[in-house]
Structures are given as structure tokens and as C-alpha cells.
Amino acid sequence: MFNVHSDRIEILHSFKDVPQETQCRRFDFRAFRLVQTMIFAIEEINKNPALLPNVSLGYRIYDDCSSPIIATKAALALINGKGQVVDEKCNQRPLVSALIGGGSSSESIAITRLISPFRIPLVSYFSTCACLSNKDNFPTFYRTIPSDYHQSKFLAHIVKNFGWTWIGTIRVNNDYGNFGMQAFIETVEKLGVCIAFSESFYRTDPRERMMEIVEVIKKASTKVVVAFSSTQEMRILLKELLRQNVTDIQWIGSEAWVTADLLAPEENVKILVGTIGSAIRRSEIPGLREFLLQVKPFMVSGDVLVKEFWETAFQCSLNPADAINPANSSVEMRRCTGNERLEELQNAYSDLEMDGSTYNVYKAVYALAHAFHNMFACKNGEGPFVNSTCIIVSNFEPWQVLRYMQTVNFRTKNGDNVYFDEKGDPVAAYDLVNWQTNSKGVAHVQTIGYYDGSAPPGQQVVLNERSIVWRGGQRTVPRAVCAENCPLGTRKLIRKGRPICCFDCTPCSEGEVSNTTDSTDCVKCPTEYWPNISRDKCVPKEIEFLSYTEILGIVLATLALVGVCLAIATLIVFIKYKDTPIVKANNSELSFLLLFAIAHCFLCSLTFIGKPSPWSCILRCTAIGVSFVLSISCILVKTMIVLFVFKARVPNNTMLKYFGVTQQRLSIFVLTFIQGIISALWLAMAPPFPMKNTRYYNDIIILECNVGSVTAFYLVSVYIGTLSCVCFVLAFLARKLPDNFNEAKFITFSMLTFCAVWIAFIPAYVSSPGKYTTASEVFAILTSNFGLLLCIFVPKCYVVLLKPENNTKKFLMGKELSKGS
Numbered sequence: 101m102f103n104v105h106s107d108r109i110e111i112l113h114s115f116k117d118v119p120q121e122t123q124c125r126r127f128d129f130r131a132f133r134l135v136q137t138m139i140f141a142i143e144e145i146n147k148n149p150a151l152l153p154n155v156s157l158g159y160r161i162y163d164d165c166s167s168p169i170i171a172t173k174a175a176l177a178l179i180n181g182k183g184q185v186v187d188e189k190c191n192q193r194p195l196v197s198a199l200i201g202g203g204s205s206s207e208s209i210a211i212t213r214l215i216s217p218f219r220i221p222l223v224s225y226f227s228t229c230a231c232l233s234n235k236d237n238f239p240t241f242y243r244t245i246p247s248d249y250h251q252s253k254f255l256a257h258i259v260k261n262f263g264w265t266w267i268g269t270i271r272v273n274n275d276y277g278n279f280g281m282q283a284f285i286e287t288v289e290k291l292g293v294c295i296a297f298s299e300s301f302y303r304t305d306p307r308e309r310m311m312e313i314v315e316v317i318k319k320a321s322t323k324v325v326v327a328f329s330s331t332q333e334m335r336i337l338l339k340e341l342l343r344q345n346v347t348d349i350q351w352i353g354s355e356a357w358v359t360a361d362l363l364a365p366e367e368n369v370k371i372l373v374g375t376i377g378s379a380i381r382r383s384e385i386p387g388l389r390e391f392l393l394q395v396k397p398f399m400v401s402g403d404v405l406v407k408e409f410w411e412t413a414f415q416c417s418l419n420p421a422d423a424i425n426p427a428n429s430s431v432e433m434r435r436c437t438g439n440e441r442l443e444e445l446q447n448a449y450s451d452l453e454m455d456g457s458t459y460n461v462y463k464a465v466y467a468l469a470h471a472f473h474n475m476f477a478c479k480n481g482e483g484p485f486v487n488s489t490c491i492i493v494s495n496f497e498p499w500q501v502l503r504y505m506q507t508v509n510f511r512t513k514n515g516d517n518v519y520f521d522e523k524g525d526p527v528a529a530y531d532l533v534n535w536q537t538n539s540k541g542v543a544h545v546q547t548i549g550y551y552d553g554s555a556p557p558g559q560q561v562v563l564n565e566r567s568i569v570w571r572g573g574q575r576t577v578p579r580a581v582c583a584e585n586c587p588l589g590t591r592k593l594i595r596k597g598r599p600i601c602c603f604d605c606t607p608c609s610e611g612e613v614s615n616t617t618d619s620t621d622c623v624k625c626p627t628e629y630w631p632n633i634s635r636d637k638c639v640p641k642e643i644e645f646l647s648y649t650e651i652l653g654i655v656l657a658t659l660a661l662v663g664v665c666l667a668i669a670t671l672i673v674f675i676k677y678k679d680t681p682i683v684k685a686n687n688s689e690l691s692f693l694l695l696f697a698i699a700h701c702f703l704c705s706l707t708f709i710g711k712p713s714p715w716s717c718i719l720r721c722t723a724i725g726v727s728f729v730l731s732i733s734c735i736l737v738k739t740m741i742v743l744f745v746f747k748a749r750v751p752n753n754t755m756l757k758y759f760g761v762t763q764q765r766l767s768i769f770v771l772t773f774i775q776g777i778i779s780a781l782w783l784a785m786a787p788p789f790p791m792k793n794t795r796y797y798n799d800i801i802i803l804e805c806n807v808g809s810v811t812a813f814y815l816v817s818v819y820i821g822t823l824s825c826v827c828f829v830l831a832f833l834a835r836k837l838p839d840n841f842n843e844a845k846f847i848t849f850s851m852l853t854f855c856a857v858w859i860a861f862i863p864a865y866v867s868s869p870g871k872y873t874t875a876s877e878v879f880a881i882l883t884s885n886f887g888l889l890l891c892i893f894v895p896k897c898y899v900v901l902l903k904p905e906n907n908t909k910k911f912l913m914g915k916e917l918s919k920g921s
Contacts, residue, residue, distance in 0.1 A: 101200070102201065108167055122170060129409070162178060179195060199222045205275040208222065221468075222240055224244075235522070240502055242467070242505055251284075264324050266580050267295065270301075273300040274302065281298070297316050313340075323578060354377060358379055368543035375534070380459070384514070393443060395409075409449070416434045463512065475490075533545045533547055546567070592604075647871075659882050661702075663698070663889065668695075700727045709878065721816075722782065725775055725816045736826065739847050778819065788808045796870055831847040857883045865877060
């Protein structure tokens with residue numbers, strides 16, 4: 101069964117008279133070529149002694165007029181015989197053992213549902229609906245054209261390959277279009293492609309429907325349209341588009357129409373150039389072209405198809421009585437001689453390059469022939485039937501042929517392997533074609549790639565993108581997106597009420613990155629990483645600590661070393677002049693110990709500079725505390741000595757008697773030992789440790805020391821503060837005691853400086869983030885130590901070095917003596 105006519109005249113029945121026979125129209129040269137291909141294949145098989153020896157194949161040809169209804173009627177006629185009475189006992193054997201047909205999926209569905217109960221195999225050359233692969237519903241259906249499942253997958257890959265995410269779809273409103281488009285949409289939506297519009301129509305729809313579809317295409321924001329349609333419907337749509345001058349569409353076509361010569365040559369150039377689509381794999385059949393060109397109207401008597409073909413192709417009449425133009429009865433048609441030359445025809449009959457369906461018909465005939473051959477070659481005892489029997493050659497049934505269809509496996513003359521899988525489908529293979537213009541400006545179809553379903557995943561599609569010509573003869577790939585791709589560092593924000601392909605791009609939030617285009621979500625960076633400026637990569641956060649290599653660290657370290665040097669220099673001076681009155685008067689032993697403590701404090705400040713480590717954290721928190729307590733303890737004892745000395749001048753005062761050298765040393769030791777005990781407990785319970793602080797800055801990690809035990813830290817701080825306050829109060833009380841060189845006055849100044857520095861340090865410490873917190877702490881240590889060193893020892897060094905005449909006991913006691921006199 102073939103679609104020899106592509107249309108029919110619809111007759112409205114009155115239900116009062118006997119229905120008239122349906123009249124077919126529009127002779128299809130391509131379908132007639134398929135008819136002749138089938139005849140050529142059968143004759144070739146019958147001449148082949150190796151295939152079906154001693155058996156000849158016969159055939160009956162019916163025209164289904166591209167109508168499922170007529171196809172059903174033709175199938176009944178093929179099974180029962182036209183006009184014959186059906187055997188009431190249902191014992192009559194079908195007139196045919198197998199069918200080749202199904203020019204469309206709708207026809208194959210109708211035919212298979214009719215013949216399935218009789219177990220008659222149907223081999224289709226052009227029915228692609230994926231639904232026909234369901235063996236539960238269509239157990240007798242086979243085909244030599246791939247299922248639309250593969251075509252949909254192929255076209256979806258093409259759409260995705262060119263970056264199209266916003267496309268329109270057009271389909272013919274029948275089984276082929278509906279099922280094919282459904283499979284395509286399901287596939288592309290999984291790939292992130294959205295459908296801008298989806299329209300369907302049928303050839304019998306009024307023109308108003310076509311105008312509506314064209315209006316939708318014109319208003320759409322995409323110009324890439326995928327069409328699952330047959331040639332008739334596509335021809336109608338393209339003509340309407342031309343009528344409205346809509347020629348800027350990038351068409352993606354299915355195999356049913358993309359290679360068809362739908363319009364006049366100049367119209368093809370205007371609207372079809374740039375079209376790409378899947379086409380049935382073409383293969384030249386040796387000897388077919390010569391066979392087609394040998395067809396003559398008088399070769400077979402009564403062959404109405406050849407007669408109509410000849411008259412339609414050459415616009416003449418073989419019957420003198422009919423030589424009148426039906427469109428205009430006043431114009432006579434010329435008479436055919438029967439010797440017209442087919443070589444001169446330029447139509448679908450003689451064009452074998454644009455259509456692969458010819459090869460599919462050829463393979464369908466050979467597939468049935470091989471099934472018959474395998475069935476006839478069966479040996480008793482090795483057969484597939486009951487008791488391993490074989491068929492009776494002179495009396496076999498169609499269901500027995502069906503049993504052998506699954507055994508078909510042969511290689512054509514062109515080297516193609518033909519077999520059917522468990523669904524009755526062949527190996528999927530398509531060409532990817534592109535409508536281009538040749539040097540003469542004529543539109544033609546050019547192969548630009550292919551699809552091989554038998555290839556491993558990832559290697560199934562081969563495409564030559566450089567050879568593609570796009571709409572309007574352009575060489576650049578057209579854009580088809582609802583929204584431009586979101587760059588790195590942003591994420592998609594779906595527009596409310598729109599498909600997922602329509603979105604806005606919003607920058608990633610703080611601390612998040614996206615390193616892929618069109619990212620739906622941003623990823624939060626790990627704790628120790630932070631986004632770069634473009635927010636497309638997590639980079640390690642900047643590590644911040646007070647370093648020896650930066651200016652601030654260098655300045656503070658230099659000051660600390662200067663302080664150490666000054667303390668050592670002062671100690672040297674005091675050692676050299678230890679026997680002078682001013683050094684003796686200031687208790688040289690306490691002065692040496694105080695200078696050692698001050699120098700040690702200066703050195704401890706260096707532990708605050710550089711990358712924190714477990715040891716540096718322990719030293720900076722404990723050693724500096726012990727050093728401070730030692731310094732303040734020495735100053736406190738010196739202050740008490742001053743008070744006791746002057747109190748000793750008062751009669752009956754024995755305080756100095758009980759605060760001798762041993763008591764002084766013991767006082768310093770006890771006061772410092774208490775601090776040492778607190779520090780030891782601190783280290784034993786929860787010692788300080790280095791930590792990475794990310795609270796102050798998002799993009800910076802501050803390396804600092806965690807105090808460990810907050811309680812121990814506060815105990816140490818409070819203890820130092822208490823000693824400082826006691827020392828300051830005692831020094832303040834002794835500031836006006838009579839003496840030319842009042843030690844208490846200098847101690848008062850030093851402790852005033854010490855307390856003022858640390859009181860000012862508190863707000864500075866709280867408000868200074870990061871390394872500046874550490875710097876403020878170091879600065880406070882250095883300033884307070886310089887205050888102690890300068891206020892207590894500089895005046896003495898000044899007298900010792902620059903005013904040696906005042907370094908006498910007489911001068912030191914001068915003020916007091918003058919008062920006494």
C-alpha cells in the first residue's frame with residue numbers, strides 16, 4: 101500500500117443514498133517511485149537463485165490516498181479479496197502473507213490494529229511513531245525506518261548543541277506529529293530547553309487557523325521553530341508564511357518533509373534555505389535508476405498507475421477521447437505518444453538523492469524475502485513449531501511468517517546490516533541535512549552530519565558545523581534564548597509566571613560563588629575561603645597578623661629592642677656607679693632587679709609580633725604577666741622603703757627595722773610567686789592557643805591568640821591592676837616627702853604613666869580590629885615600660901653621667917639638712 105495520491109475529495113454523505121467511492125487526487129511522483137522500487141526489488145529477488153530458490157514473489161498494489169480510512173479498506177481488500185464473500189467458518193486463508201505499507205504512522209496504526217488478530221506482519225517504510233514500538237499493542241508491526249524516539253533524541257541534541265533554549269514547535273495534528281513532538285519535547289525539556297509556543301494543525305483546517313499560527317510565529321520572541329509535519333501540511337504552512345512575507349524563520353525539520361521539494365524553486369530559496377533537519381539515510385540502489393527510466397505506459401496492460409503517472413508527468417493524454425483539460429474544457433490536451441523521455445523530467449520520481457524512503461522500501465521487500473527464505477529453508481526436527489516441525493510450503497499461514505520475522509538478519513548490496521530488535525525497529529540512522537543554494541542560486545539539500553544509534557554514547561552524532569548555512573544564507577548561528585546566559589559569579593532568578601528559561605541574573609550573595617554559566621544556585625565558600633572580585637572562584641582568605649615584615653611590626657620590634665638596649669645600658673651605668681650615693685640611695689639590688697624585669701617585658705613584647713604559635717601564645721599571656729608583676733613588685737617595695745625611711749626619722753618608729761633586705765626580697769618573691777601560681781594553673785587548665793578569627797572580617801582571617809581560660813586571664817589582669825593601684829597610691833602619698841632627690845615623686849610619675857597607658861588601652865583594644873588589636877597591646881606594653889624606665893631611671897642617669905657634682909650624699913641630704921639647721 102502506497103500514498104500514490106496525497107489527497108482526496110471529501111464527500112459529505114446524505115445517508116439517503118449509497119455512499120460514493122472516495123475520489124483521490126494529487127498524484128504523488130515520490131510515492132509512485134516507491135511503487136516502482138518495490139517492483140524492482142521483487143523482480144531482483146525472483147531472479148536471484150540464492151534467495152528463495154524455486155519460489156517467486158507476487159504482489160498486489162493498493163493506493164491508500166494518505167488516508168487511514170482508505171488504508172483500512174485496502175488492508176481488508178488485500179486480506180479477503182475485493183468483492184469476495186467472507187467465509188462464514190473463518191477458515192479462509194488470507195490472500196496475502198505479509199503487507200508492505202504505512203506511508204504514515206496513522207495509517208500503520210489503523211492497519212496493524214486490523215490485521216493483528218490475523219497475525220499478518222506489516223513492514224512499514226515510513227511510519228516513525230514511537231508508539232508503534234509497543235509490541236503489546238502492535239505485535240505484528242515491523243519497520244525499516246527508525247522510530248521517532250531516536251529522531252527526537254537527535255533533534256534535541258542538535259537544539260542543545262547550538263545553545264538554543266527558547267524554541268517554538270509546530271506539528272501536524274495526527275499520530276505522527278503528536279507522538280513525535282511529545283517525545284521531542286520530553287527530551288529537550290530534560291536538557292533545559294523551553295518551549296515558547298506549540299501549535300498544531302491539519303490539512304483540512306480552515307485558512308483562518310493557518311493565519312492564527314502564522315501570527316503566533318510572527319509575535320514570538322524566538323525565530324527557531326521545530327516542525328514535526330508531513331509534506332502536505334508543511335506546504336500549506338509555508339505558502340501562508342510566504343503570503344505574509346515571514347521568511348526569517350530558522351526551521352528544524354523532521355524526516356517527513358525536510359528533504360521534500362515543497363515549493364517552487366524561487367520560493368524554496370526564499371524560505372527554506374538555512375533549514376536543517378534529520379533525513380532518512382540515503383543509499384544508492386544499483387540498477388534502480390535505469391529501471392525507473394524504463395517504465396513505459398504500454399508495458400503492462402491495464403496498469404492504471406503507470407497510465408496516470410505518464411499523463412500527469414507529461415501533461416498529456418493516452419486516450420484521445422480524454423484529451424481535454426479538465427480545468428478548462430475549451431483547451432485541448434496534447435496526446436501522449438508513449439515515447440516521451442523520462443530522463444527529461446525534473447520531479448520527485450527521478451530524484452533519488454533527496455529521499456531515503458526509496459531505500460527503506462527496498463529493505464522492506466528484502467526483509468520479507470529473507471523471512472520467507474528462512475521459513476522455507478527449515479529442516480524437519482529443527483523447526484520452531486510444535487514438535488520442532490516446519491511449515492508446509494504449499495499451505496503456510498501468515499502467523500508462521502511472523503514467527504520468522506525476528507530471524508531476519510542480512511546485509512544489503514551496499515553493506516548495510518538489516519535486522520529488527522525486539523520491538524520490531526531497525527538500527528537508528530539519520531543524515532543531518534541543510535538546505536543551501538548552489539552556484540546557480542538553486543536550493544538543494546546538503547548533508548552536514550549523521551546520527552548512528554549503534555555507536556557508543558557520546559559518539560552517536562557527527563556534525564560538520566562549518567559547512568552549515570543558516571537562515572537567509574548567514575554563516576553565524578542564530579540566537580534562540582529567552583534570557584541571555586548568566587555569567588560566572590551570578591545565578592538565575594526565575595521570572596514569576598514564566599518558564600525556567602526566562603530568568604534574570606543576580607549576583608551571588610556575599611560569601612558565595614558560582615563557577616558555571618547559568619548556575620541556579622551559588623555555593624558558599626568554605627570557612628577559610630572567600631569569593632574573588634568576580635565571585636566565580638573561592639580563593640584563600642587573606643591571613644592577617646602583626647608581622648615582622650610590615651612597617652608597623654618593624655617599628656614596634658625596633659622600639660622593643662631599643663627599650664631592651666636602654667634597660668641594659670642603664671643597668672651597665674648602675675653597675676659601674678654602684679658605689680655612688682645616688683645608686684646606693686635607690687637600693688641598687690632592687691634597681692637591678694627592676695631593670696631586669698623591664699628588659700624582660702620589652703623582650704616579651706616581641707612574642708606579640710609574628711605568626712602566633714602555641715609557644716608564643718603561652719609566653720605572651722603568662723610571661724608578660726609575671727614580668728609586669730615583678731616590675732611592679734620592685735617598685736612597690738621601693739615605695740615602701742621610701743615611706744619607711746622617712747617614717748624612721750620619727751621617734752619610736754620601728755617600721756624600717758622590720759622591713760629589712762630579707763623582708764624586701766621575700767615580699768617581691770611572694771608577690772611574684774602568686775602571679776606565677778595563677779599562671780601555672782592557667783596553663784594546666786586551659787592554656788592560650790593560636791586561633792583563626794573570622795568574626796571581624798569576611799574576607800580576612802586574623803591569626804591571634806585565644807586566652808583559653810577567661811577566668812585565669814581576668815585574675816592575672818586584676819592582680820596586676822591591684823598591685824599597680826596600691827603602688828600608685830603609696831607613691832602618691834610619699835610624693836612630698838623632704839629630699840633633694842625624692843624617689844617617691846618619680847615613682848608616682850611612672851605609675852601614673854603606667855596606669856594611664858593601660859586605662860587608655862582598654863577602648864583602643866576594643867575598637868581596633870585584627871592585627872591592630874595586637875599592635876595596640878604591644879604599644880601599651882612598650883609605652884608603660886618606657887614610662888617606668890624613663891621616669892625612674894633617667895633622672896638618676898642624668899645626675900650620674902651629666903651632674904656628677906650632685907652625686908654626693910651631702911647634696912642628697914642637703915634639703916633636709918638645711919631645714920634641720
